[in-house]
Amino acid sequence: MAAEWLLVALLLPLAPALAGTTSVPPAEPAPEAIAALIARLGDTDFQRREAASAELKAIGPAAVDALLAAAELERDLEVALRARWLVDTIPLGMPHDPPEVTRLLESYKQRDFARRVRVMHRLLRVDDDAGIEALARIIRLERSPEGSRVAAALLVREWQADNRWWPAIAARATAGLGSSARPAAAFTRAVIELSAAQTPAARDAALAAAATALAHLERTDGDHGPQQEGADEEEDDDGDQGRSGADATEVGRIFARTRIAMLLAAGRKDEAIAAGKALLTAQWDGVPAAQISSRTIETLTWGTDLGIPGIVDQIHDARPDLITANPLVACAAAAAERARGDLGRATALADAAFAAIQTQGGGRNSRLMMQSGLVMARWGCVDWAVRAYTAVLDDPQSLPYEYCYTAILAAEYLHELGREEEAAACLGRLFGPNPPRRDFNVEQQLAQLGRDHRATHARADFFASCAAATRGDAAERRRLLETALRSLGKDVDSLIALYQLPDNTPDQRSDAVRRINEALRQIENEIQSVPEDANGYNEYAWLVANTEGDADKATRYSQQSLVKSFDNSSYLDTLAHCRAAAGDLAGAVRWQSLARRHEPHNQTIEKNLERFEAMAAKAAAKP
Missing domain, CATH: 1.25.40 (Serine Threonine Protein Phosphatase 5, Tetratricopeptide repeat)
Structure with missing residues (x-):
């Protein structure tokens, strides 16, 4: 069988000659002979096709790669299908696999x-x-x-x-x-x-x-055939659900981008920029400005992060209408100009983008402004991100949904930047004693966002406690953490902060451990109730990794969260913390480095990576 001969072939290079064996294996057919047999798979004579199939099957391992190439590249459908049939039972596993x-x-x-x-x-x-x-x-x-x-x-x-x-x-x-x-x-x-x-x-x-x-x-x-982004998936002839056009496009984009990165690594920067410009052009060729997809924006920011922000010139030269038609394209162009040092042009583009957003009507301006803040934060443009978020929060005409969502996004971003007073003030707009907006019900809006109002309350008090810590007010910090935990007893960041308070008495530390164990039981019950929710696994792992508990279980749960949400940067950060808690500092550095690769401008991820690298270096320096 095919499975048997491939297994033998793959093991041959690994196995020493058997003692006492004198037989000589038959010579493998020449590549030309195999190619001729594969060509005969498309012969007009059925008997010749069958005979070629039988010969190729008998040849075994020497024909595997040629058959796979034919299955993929051969334009003669008969040849391709027969080649595919011959290799269909090839095993993927090897005896030495873990x-x-x-x-x-x-x-x-x-x-x-x-x-x-x-x-x-x-x-x-x-x-x-x-x-x-x-x-x-x-x-x-x-x-x-x-x-x-x-x-x-x-x-x-x-x-x-x-x-x-x-x-x-x-x-x-x-x-x-x-x-x-x-x-x-x-x-x-x-x-x-x-x-x-x-x-x-x-x-x-x-x-x-x-x-x-x-x-x-x-x-x-x-x-x-032509593949359009967003095309429906189709069944192939084996009943498998095939890739969608969007999937195929993304795979091709990865290959094209990798080759551009190869050019850059080889010192061919001009060629890399030219290829990047061609990649941009291919995405908008023949497409009206109003229909340009987010892929154009994403490609431009990818090029900027790679080190070739000059690909933005292709937009300036070939499609300046994209900048005027789509404020988010203008934002991406501004980020590219800032990266290559043209601060004047960058500022002008950002100003134009924000002005264009302000002219939108029907509530669209608050939505676009929120989106611009989100992407600017992701691209590391701190001042522009804060400017966009603030514009939404200061505009009395912002739609309630966008207003509440922006308050949450801005608070989390400011917390990441270590600007705790501002982070607390953002959520204070929703829950403070004198909120600036009273024209909607905050709890209803949070429910539409899928947010538990208790969790958001707890988050507001947690940010306020972080602000108290920066002021050196230990008593106020503890009070606000207690307030947060009264809103939501399983708020993991508040529990971690309470556990780590430097002035804890033994009784206070014991009480913190009790609360942590209660929260872990609650999170475990939620996981069992909704096992497909990745966040529960991540919360459990994050709480244990930063306090105490079953480190092995925390690592398993962290890995499970990543099975359900592949390469989620926040979850990678959690796994790095689990590794560090288990003493695997090299593993912590590796997983944190992967998190940074996905979010290169996230300051929290960067700081954690620096900390793990310092810990690893210190451990390595010990005699």
Whole structure:
């Protein structure tokens, strides 16, 4: 069977010759002979097609990669389908796979496409990179081109020029890729080769290989017909739920962006900028300004974070109408100009964006202004973010829904910045003794937002306690924490702060531990009631990691939250804290670094990373 001969083939390089064995294995057919047999799979004569299939099956492992390439790249449908049939039973697992990886791979082929992608996510994040080789095997052996490409996109996205963990990832990926010639495998291999290149010639060869593989990926994507973002998912001929057009577009975007990052790492900045501009152009070509998607904005900010904010010139030169038609595009352009040092133009663009938002009517201005604050905060433009949030809160015409949501967003952002008095004042607009708005019911608006008013009350008092701490008022800090916990006894940040108060007496510390245990029981009950809610797992893990309790369980729950919400930066931050609490400082640094990669401008994440790195360095310096 195919499963048997592939297993033997993959084990051969690992096994020493058996003592006393004198038999000589038969010579493998030449690549040309295998190619000829594959071509015969499309012969007009049925008997010749069947005979070619039988011969290829008998050849076994030597034909695997050629068959997979044919299944993906061959334009003759008969050849592609027969090749796919021949490799359909190829096993993904290997005897040396760890138990967790084995379990994931066993479930992989029994799942639909969306669930297979979730298995890929889990393989990518198995501890100590133990799932990387298996993920690379999926690139090589997954029956569908779509699955192969998703696995490759996940893997190459891990590469960054300054990723200290990449060499170990690359070594495992190389083992899993084998000699596969599939386009997704070829592109992944090119990334690995560039990361290890020591000479200009080696870098040039890797870039050329990446360009060739990318061209194949783009061509074969085209064979599936035009894909529109947001297109409905369709069943493939195996009954699997296939990728949506949006999924396919995102995978292609990851490959294109990775090649641009490769150009930049190779010192070809001008080429990287030109490719970034081409990527922007492809997204708006022929599209009216009013219909431009958020992908244009996201691509511009991606380029800015990568170090090529100059791609904004493509908007200035080719589509200036986008800036005037969409204030959020103007905000992104302002961030790009600020990143490259043109503060005058950046300020003018930001001013124009805010002015354009103010002209919107029907409540649209408060919604757009809130959105601009949210994206400016994400992009690290602190003053513009605060300006936008304040504009919503100071406008008496802001819609109640946006007003309450903005108060929450602004308070959390200001807390992240350490501006505790301002954070407390934002929520004080909702719950203070003299709120500036009395034209709506706050609790009803919070309910529409899906927010428990008790939790929001507790958050307001927690921020006020943080402000008291910055003033050095220990008594007021304790009083406000107690007030917060009267609103919501399981408010995790208030419990952590109460537990960590430096002036706790033994009795006060014991009382804090009692409250923490009560909260953990309540959160556990909520998890059992709604097991699909990732936040419950995260809350449990965060509370234990910052106080005391079952650290192993907290780590498991943190990992479970990330299964349900892949690479959520807040949840990654929690897992890093769990690692640190367990004494795994190297793991804490790695998970926190991943959190920063997803939110490079989050100051809380950055501060936590600095703290974990200092702790790790101190531990390493001990004799």
